[in-house]
Amino acid sequence: MIQVGVIGSSRCDQRLYEMAMKVGELLAERGCVVVNGGLGGVMEASAKGAKMKGGLTVGILPGDSKEEANPYIDIKIVTNMGHARNVIIAHTCDAIIAIGGEYGTISEMAIALKIGKKVVAIEPLVVLPGVKVVDIPEEAVEEVLRD
Numbered sequence: 001m002i003q004v005g006v007i008g009s010s011r012c013d014q015r016l017y018e019m020a021m022k023v024g025e026l027l028a029e030r031g032c033v034v035v036n037g038g039l040g041g042v043m044e045a046s047a048k049g050a051k052m053k054g055g056l057t058v059g060i061l062p063g064d065s066k067e068e069a070n071p072y073i074d075i076k077i078v079t080n081m082g083h084a085r086n087v088i089i090a091h092t093c094d095a096i097i098a099i100g101g102e103y104g105t106i107s108e109m110a111i112a113l114k115i116g117k118k119v120v121a122i123e124p125l126v127v128l129p130g131v132k133v134v135d136i137p138e139e140a141v142e143e144v145l146r147d
Contacts, residue, residue, distance in 0.1 A: 001056075002033070002094050003035050004034060004095055004144055005090070006024060006035070006096075006099065007043075007089065007105050007108045008020060008105055009042055010037070010040045011040065011041050012041040012045075012100055016100045019045075019099055021046065022137035022138075023046055023049065023122075023137045024051075024057075025049040025050065026049075028050040028051075030141065033056045034056070034057045035057075035089060038068070038069040039068065044070040050072070056075070058074065058077065059073035059076050060077045060089050061076060061078050062079060086107050094117070095112075095118040095144045095145075096118070096144070097140045097144050102125060109121065110128060113131070120133075121140075
């Protein structure tokens with residue numbers, strides 16, 4: 001199974017939340033595992049979307065408790081590493097879709113690019129060299145799964 005990271009801010013507006021939820025749905029429909037940081041915002045939305053379509057979700061949590069995971073996470077990986085867990089997310093995923101985001105998202109994109117992973121973004125805070133920017137969830141999923 002392809003493991004796709006869906007990354008973004010733990011706080012987002014309703015529009016980005018709905019986009020992230022759609023990305024999760026589309027990935028689950030394609031048989032992908034959705035991996036994220038396990039918290040709220042974009043992470044929660046992508047996991048919720050995946051669960052709505054029967055998908056599997058993995059949350060790589062920054063803290064020391066499984067209880068911090070959003071309710072849509074199936075597999076809770078507790079790291080007690082804070083932002084350093086971004087390295088684990090980048091290495092765990094076969095590819096990444098970033099939706100909005102802030103500094104943590106930028107760090108995850110940069111790490112993923114550094115280790116040769118494909119990174120696709122919708123409305124990124126900054127555009128890093130090597131990131132493919134798209135406008136809608138359908139384009140993001142098609143691009144991330146394209147060989």
